[in-house]
Amino acid sequence: MTRTILIVEDNAQNRLLLRDILIFHGYQVLEAENGDEGVRLAKTAKPDLMLLDIQMPVMDGITAATLLKNDPATVQVKLIALTSFAMKSDRERIMAAGFDDYITKPIDTRKLPLLIRRHLLTGKNHLNDANRCDRS
Ligand code: MN
Numbered sequence: 001m002t003r004t005i006l007i008v009e010d011n012a013q014n015r016l017l018l019r020d021i022l023i024f025h026g027y028q029v030l031e032a033e034n035g036d037e038g039v040r041l042a043k044t045a046k047p048d049l050m051l052l053d054i055q056m057p058v059m060d061g062i063t064a065a066t067l068l069k070n071d072p073a074t075v076q077v078k079l080i081a082l083t084s085f086a087m088k089s090d091r092e093r094i095m096a097a098g099f100d101d102y103i104t105k106p107i108d109t110r111k112l113p114l115l116i117r118r119h120l121l122t123g124k125n126h127l128n129d130a131n132r133c134d135r136s
Helices: 012-024 035-047 061-069 086-095 109-120 125-133
Strands: 004-008 028-032 047-054 078-083 101-104
Touching: 004 035, 004 078, 012 028, 012 109, 028 035, 035 047, 035 061, 047 061, 061 078, 061 086, 078 086, 078 109, 086 101, 086 109, 101 109
Parallel strands: 004 028, 004 047, 047 078, 078 101
Antiparallel strands: none
16 A cells, blocks of 8 residues: 655755655655645645654644644654754654654655654554664
């Protein structure tokens, strides 16, 4: 079954890069340019996973994640943050908002598909152990 991933990112160049990686790996891809658009699209499109940029106009990724995790219609969607921040306090803020994980920019194009695959398998079985993508 083809999995759907919703990219929520205000930078068009980053969206293009992410879309190319995801399509190459066989995912169906949807896109939104800010958190508000992303939350509204998630409710109707029901993606399996969302890549959410943290810094965006109109609505940032933290606010969007909080709304998504407080709505029964979208609570099950896996959320991965895209962030330029790597400070411990930023990580805590991201995880506290309900994100399942995060990846720092610039995006590691080899690591991202492994991270996504791992989260899409989480909760179903443990066959993903061989594909773990642990951060150091
Ligand atoms: Mn941004």
